[in-house]
Amino acid sequence: MKLPTSAGSWKKQKFQKNIYFCFIHYAKAFGYVDHNKLWKILKEMKIPDHLTCLLRNLYADQEEAVITGHGTTDWFQIGKGVRQGCISSPCLFSFYAEYIMRNAGLEEAEAGIKISRGSINNVRYADDTTLMAESEEELKSLLMKVKVESEKVGLKLNIEKTKIMACGPITSWQRDGQTVELVSDFIFLGSKATAGHD
Incomplete structure (x- = not known):
């Protein structure tokens, strides 16, 4: 080698x-990191609650819409994925x-x-x-x-x-x-x- x-x-x-x-x-x-599982993992790994709370707030009420050839879909909530380009991801x-x-x-x-x-x-x-x-x-x-x-x-x-x-x-x-x-x-x-x- x-x-x-x-x-x-x-x-x-x-x-x-x-x-x-x-x-x-x-x-x-x-894109497939499940938020609820992530919070449990952070708790299990003894990450301080105040840091997990900050992260939960960052990801709370996330919504997306999809732009198609026929317009934009209604907004929907997402519970998966870490933010692309975010230094914490x-x-x-x-x-x-x-x-x-x-x-x-x-x-x-x-x-x-x-x-x-x-x-x-x-x-x-x-x-x-x-x-x-x-x-x-x-x-x-x-x-x-x-x-x-x-x-x-x-x-x-x-x-x-x-x-x-x-x-x-x-x-x-x-x-x-x-x-x-x-x-x-x-x-x-x-x-x-x-x-x-x-």
Whole structure:
């Protein structure tokens, strides 16, 4: 696998083990955050009540209308979605994602890339999520747990945009009747990761 160095150039990093990555893509992630579930998640994560109250007021009585070729629809209330472009939206989604990972048991999972003091099995930034494991079976298990917990809070994985990258042998993956694409490189948070098969 190739990783960027701090200077921005590429350096070959050799691992003595196989590493498997799943780059998860949620379908309309920010648009499907359920407000009522979000407030419960914030309470469960011990976010101070006064901050949750401020956020609830920001999202209270939200209404939308749709402009069509025949005019504008009546206004209707919405109870899902975080505001596009709002600086709080990535943070709110991160709480949602943290809740998913905790309920999927990823904090306690033995699966992941072993490091000196434990293991790492996921890296997240807002709605960008990468799962990591040292075996294909571990990665499949992590993905299924995350998929199940995501669906419980109303998020669906977009299998067409979800990618697998393997630094080791791998078989074809099927999820929901679709093949998960196997890639040799992937841009994650602006940096290119490559499988580096030499």
